[in-house]
Amino acid sequence: MIIRVADLISKIGNRERHQIREELSPLPFDGEDYPLSGPAEIEANLLWTGKEIDARVRVQAEVTVPCGRCLEPGKLGLEVEFSEAFRPGREPANQDEDDTDDKIVNYFEGDSIDLAPSVVDNLILAMPMKPLCRPECRGICPKCGQDLNLGRCNCPVEIGDPRLAVLADLLKPKPNKPS
Numbered sequence: 001m002i003i004r005v006a007d008l009i010s011k012i013g014n015r016e017r018h019q020i021r022e023e024l025s026p027l028p029f030d031g032e033d034y035p036l037s038g039p040a041e042i043e044a045n046l047l048w049t050g051k052e053i054d055a056r057v058r059v060q061a062e063v064t065v066p067c068g069r070c071l072e073p074g075k076l077g078l079e080v081e082f083s084e085a086f087r088p089g090r091e092p093a094n095q096d097e098d099d100t101d102d103k104i105v106n107y108f109e110g111d112s113i114d115l116a117p118s119v120v121d122n123l124i125l126a127m128p129m130k131p132l133c134r135p136e137c138r139g140i141c142p143k144c145g146q147d148l149n150l151g152r153c154n155c156p157v158e159i160g161d162p163r164l165a166v167l168a169d170l171l172k173p174k175p176n177k178p179s
Helices: 116-126 162-171
Strands: 002-003 015-022 028-029 032-034 038-048 051-067 073-088 105-108 110-114
Touching: 028 110, 028 116, 038 116, 051 116, 073 116, 105 110
Parallel strands: 073 105
Antiparallel strands: 002 110, 015 038, 028 032, 038 051, 051 073
């Protein structure tokens, strides 16, 4: 997702707006690669400050991921907004020389910047730890593996934690002893 910035950096205060539809490679997340369902919609607003390009980016994408409960594939809509700076030149060898003020700074050489790494990183950060195919997903039975969204299984229902069964026995009424 290369954007030419030669005209942008010709004068301080120049602005550019870019609308981009681009197919992205699968997102690496939790040891797997998850494909996008279609092209990502990217809107990039760029401002040349004289020192750096201030990029404000909005991304919309849909990724196919397995549900965290039933493992069926589902589509997850992601919408991300982020800001990053792009400075001309090479990254300084000593980071103390760089006055970044705790913002993310990328470096570029030539007359173009590449937004793809920033877009992918921010999409990965937007993914939930446990994506669901739908909010009411019932998951699978931990004993037999039946998809509970398709129907009940025949496994006996255990109430409570079996490790605490001894404590449950203490709450049962005791029979009266004959005297």
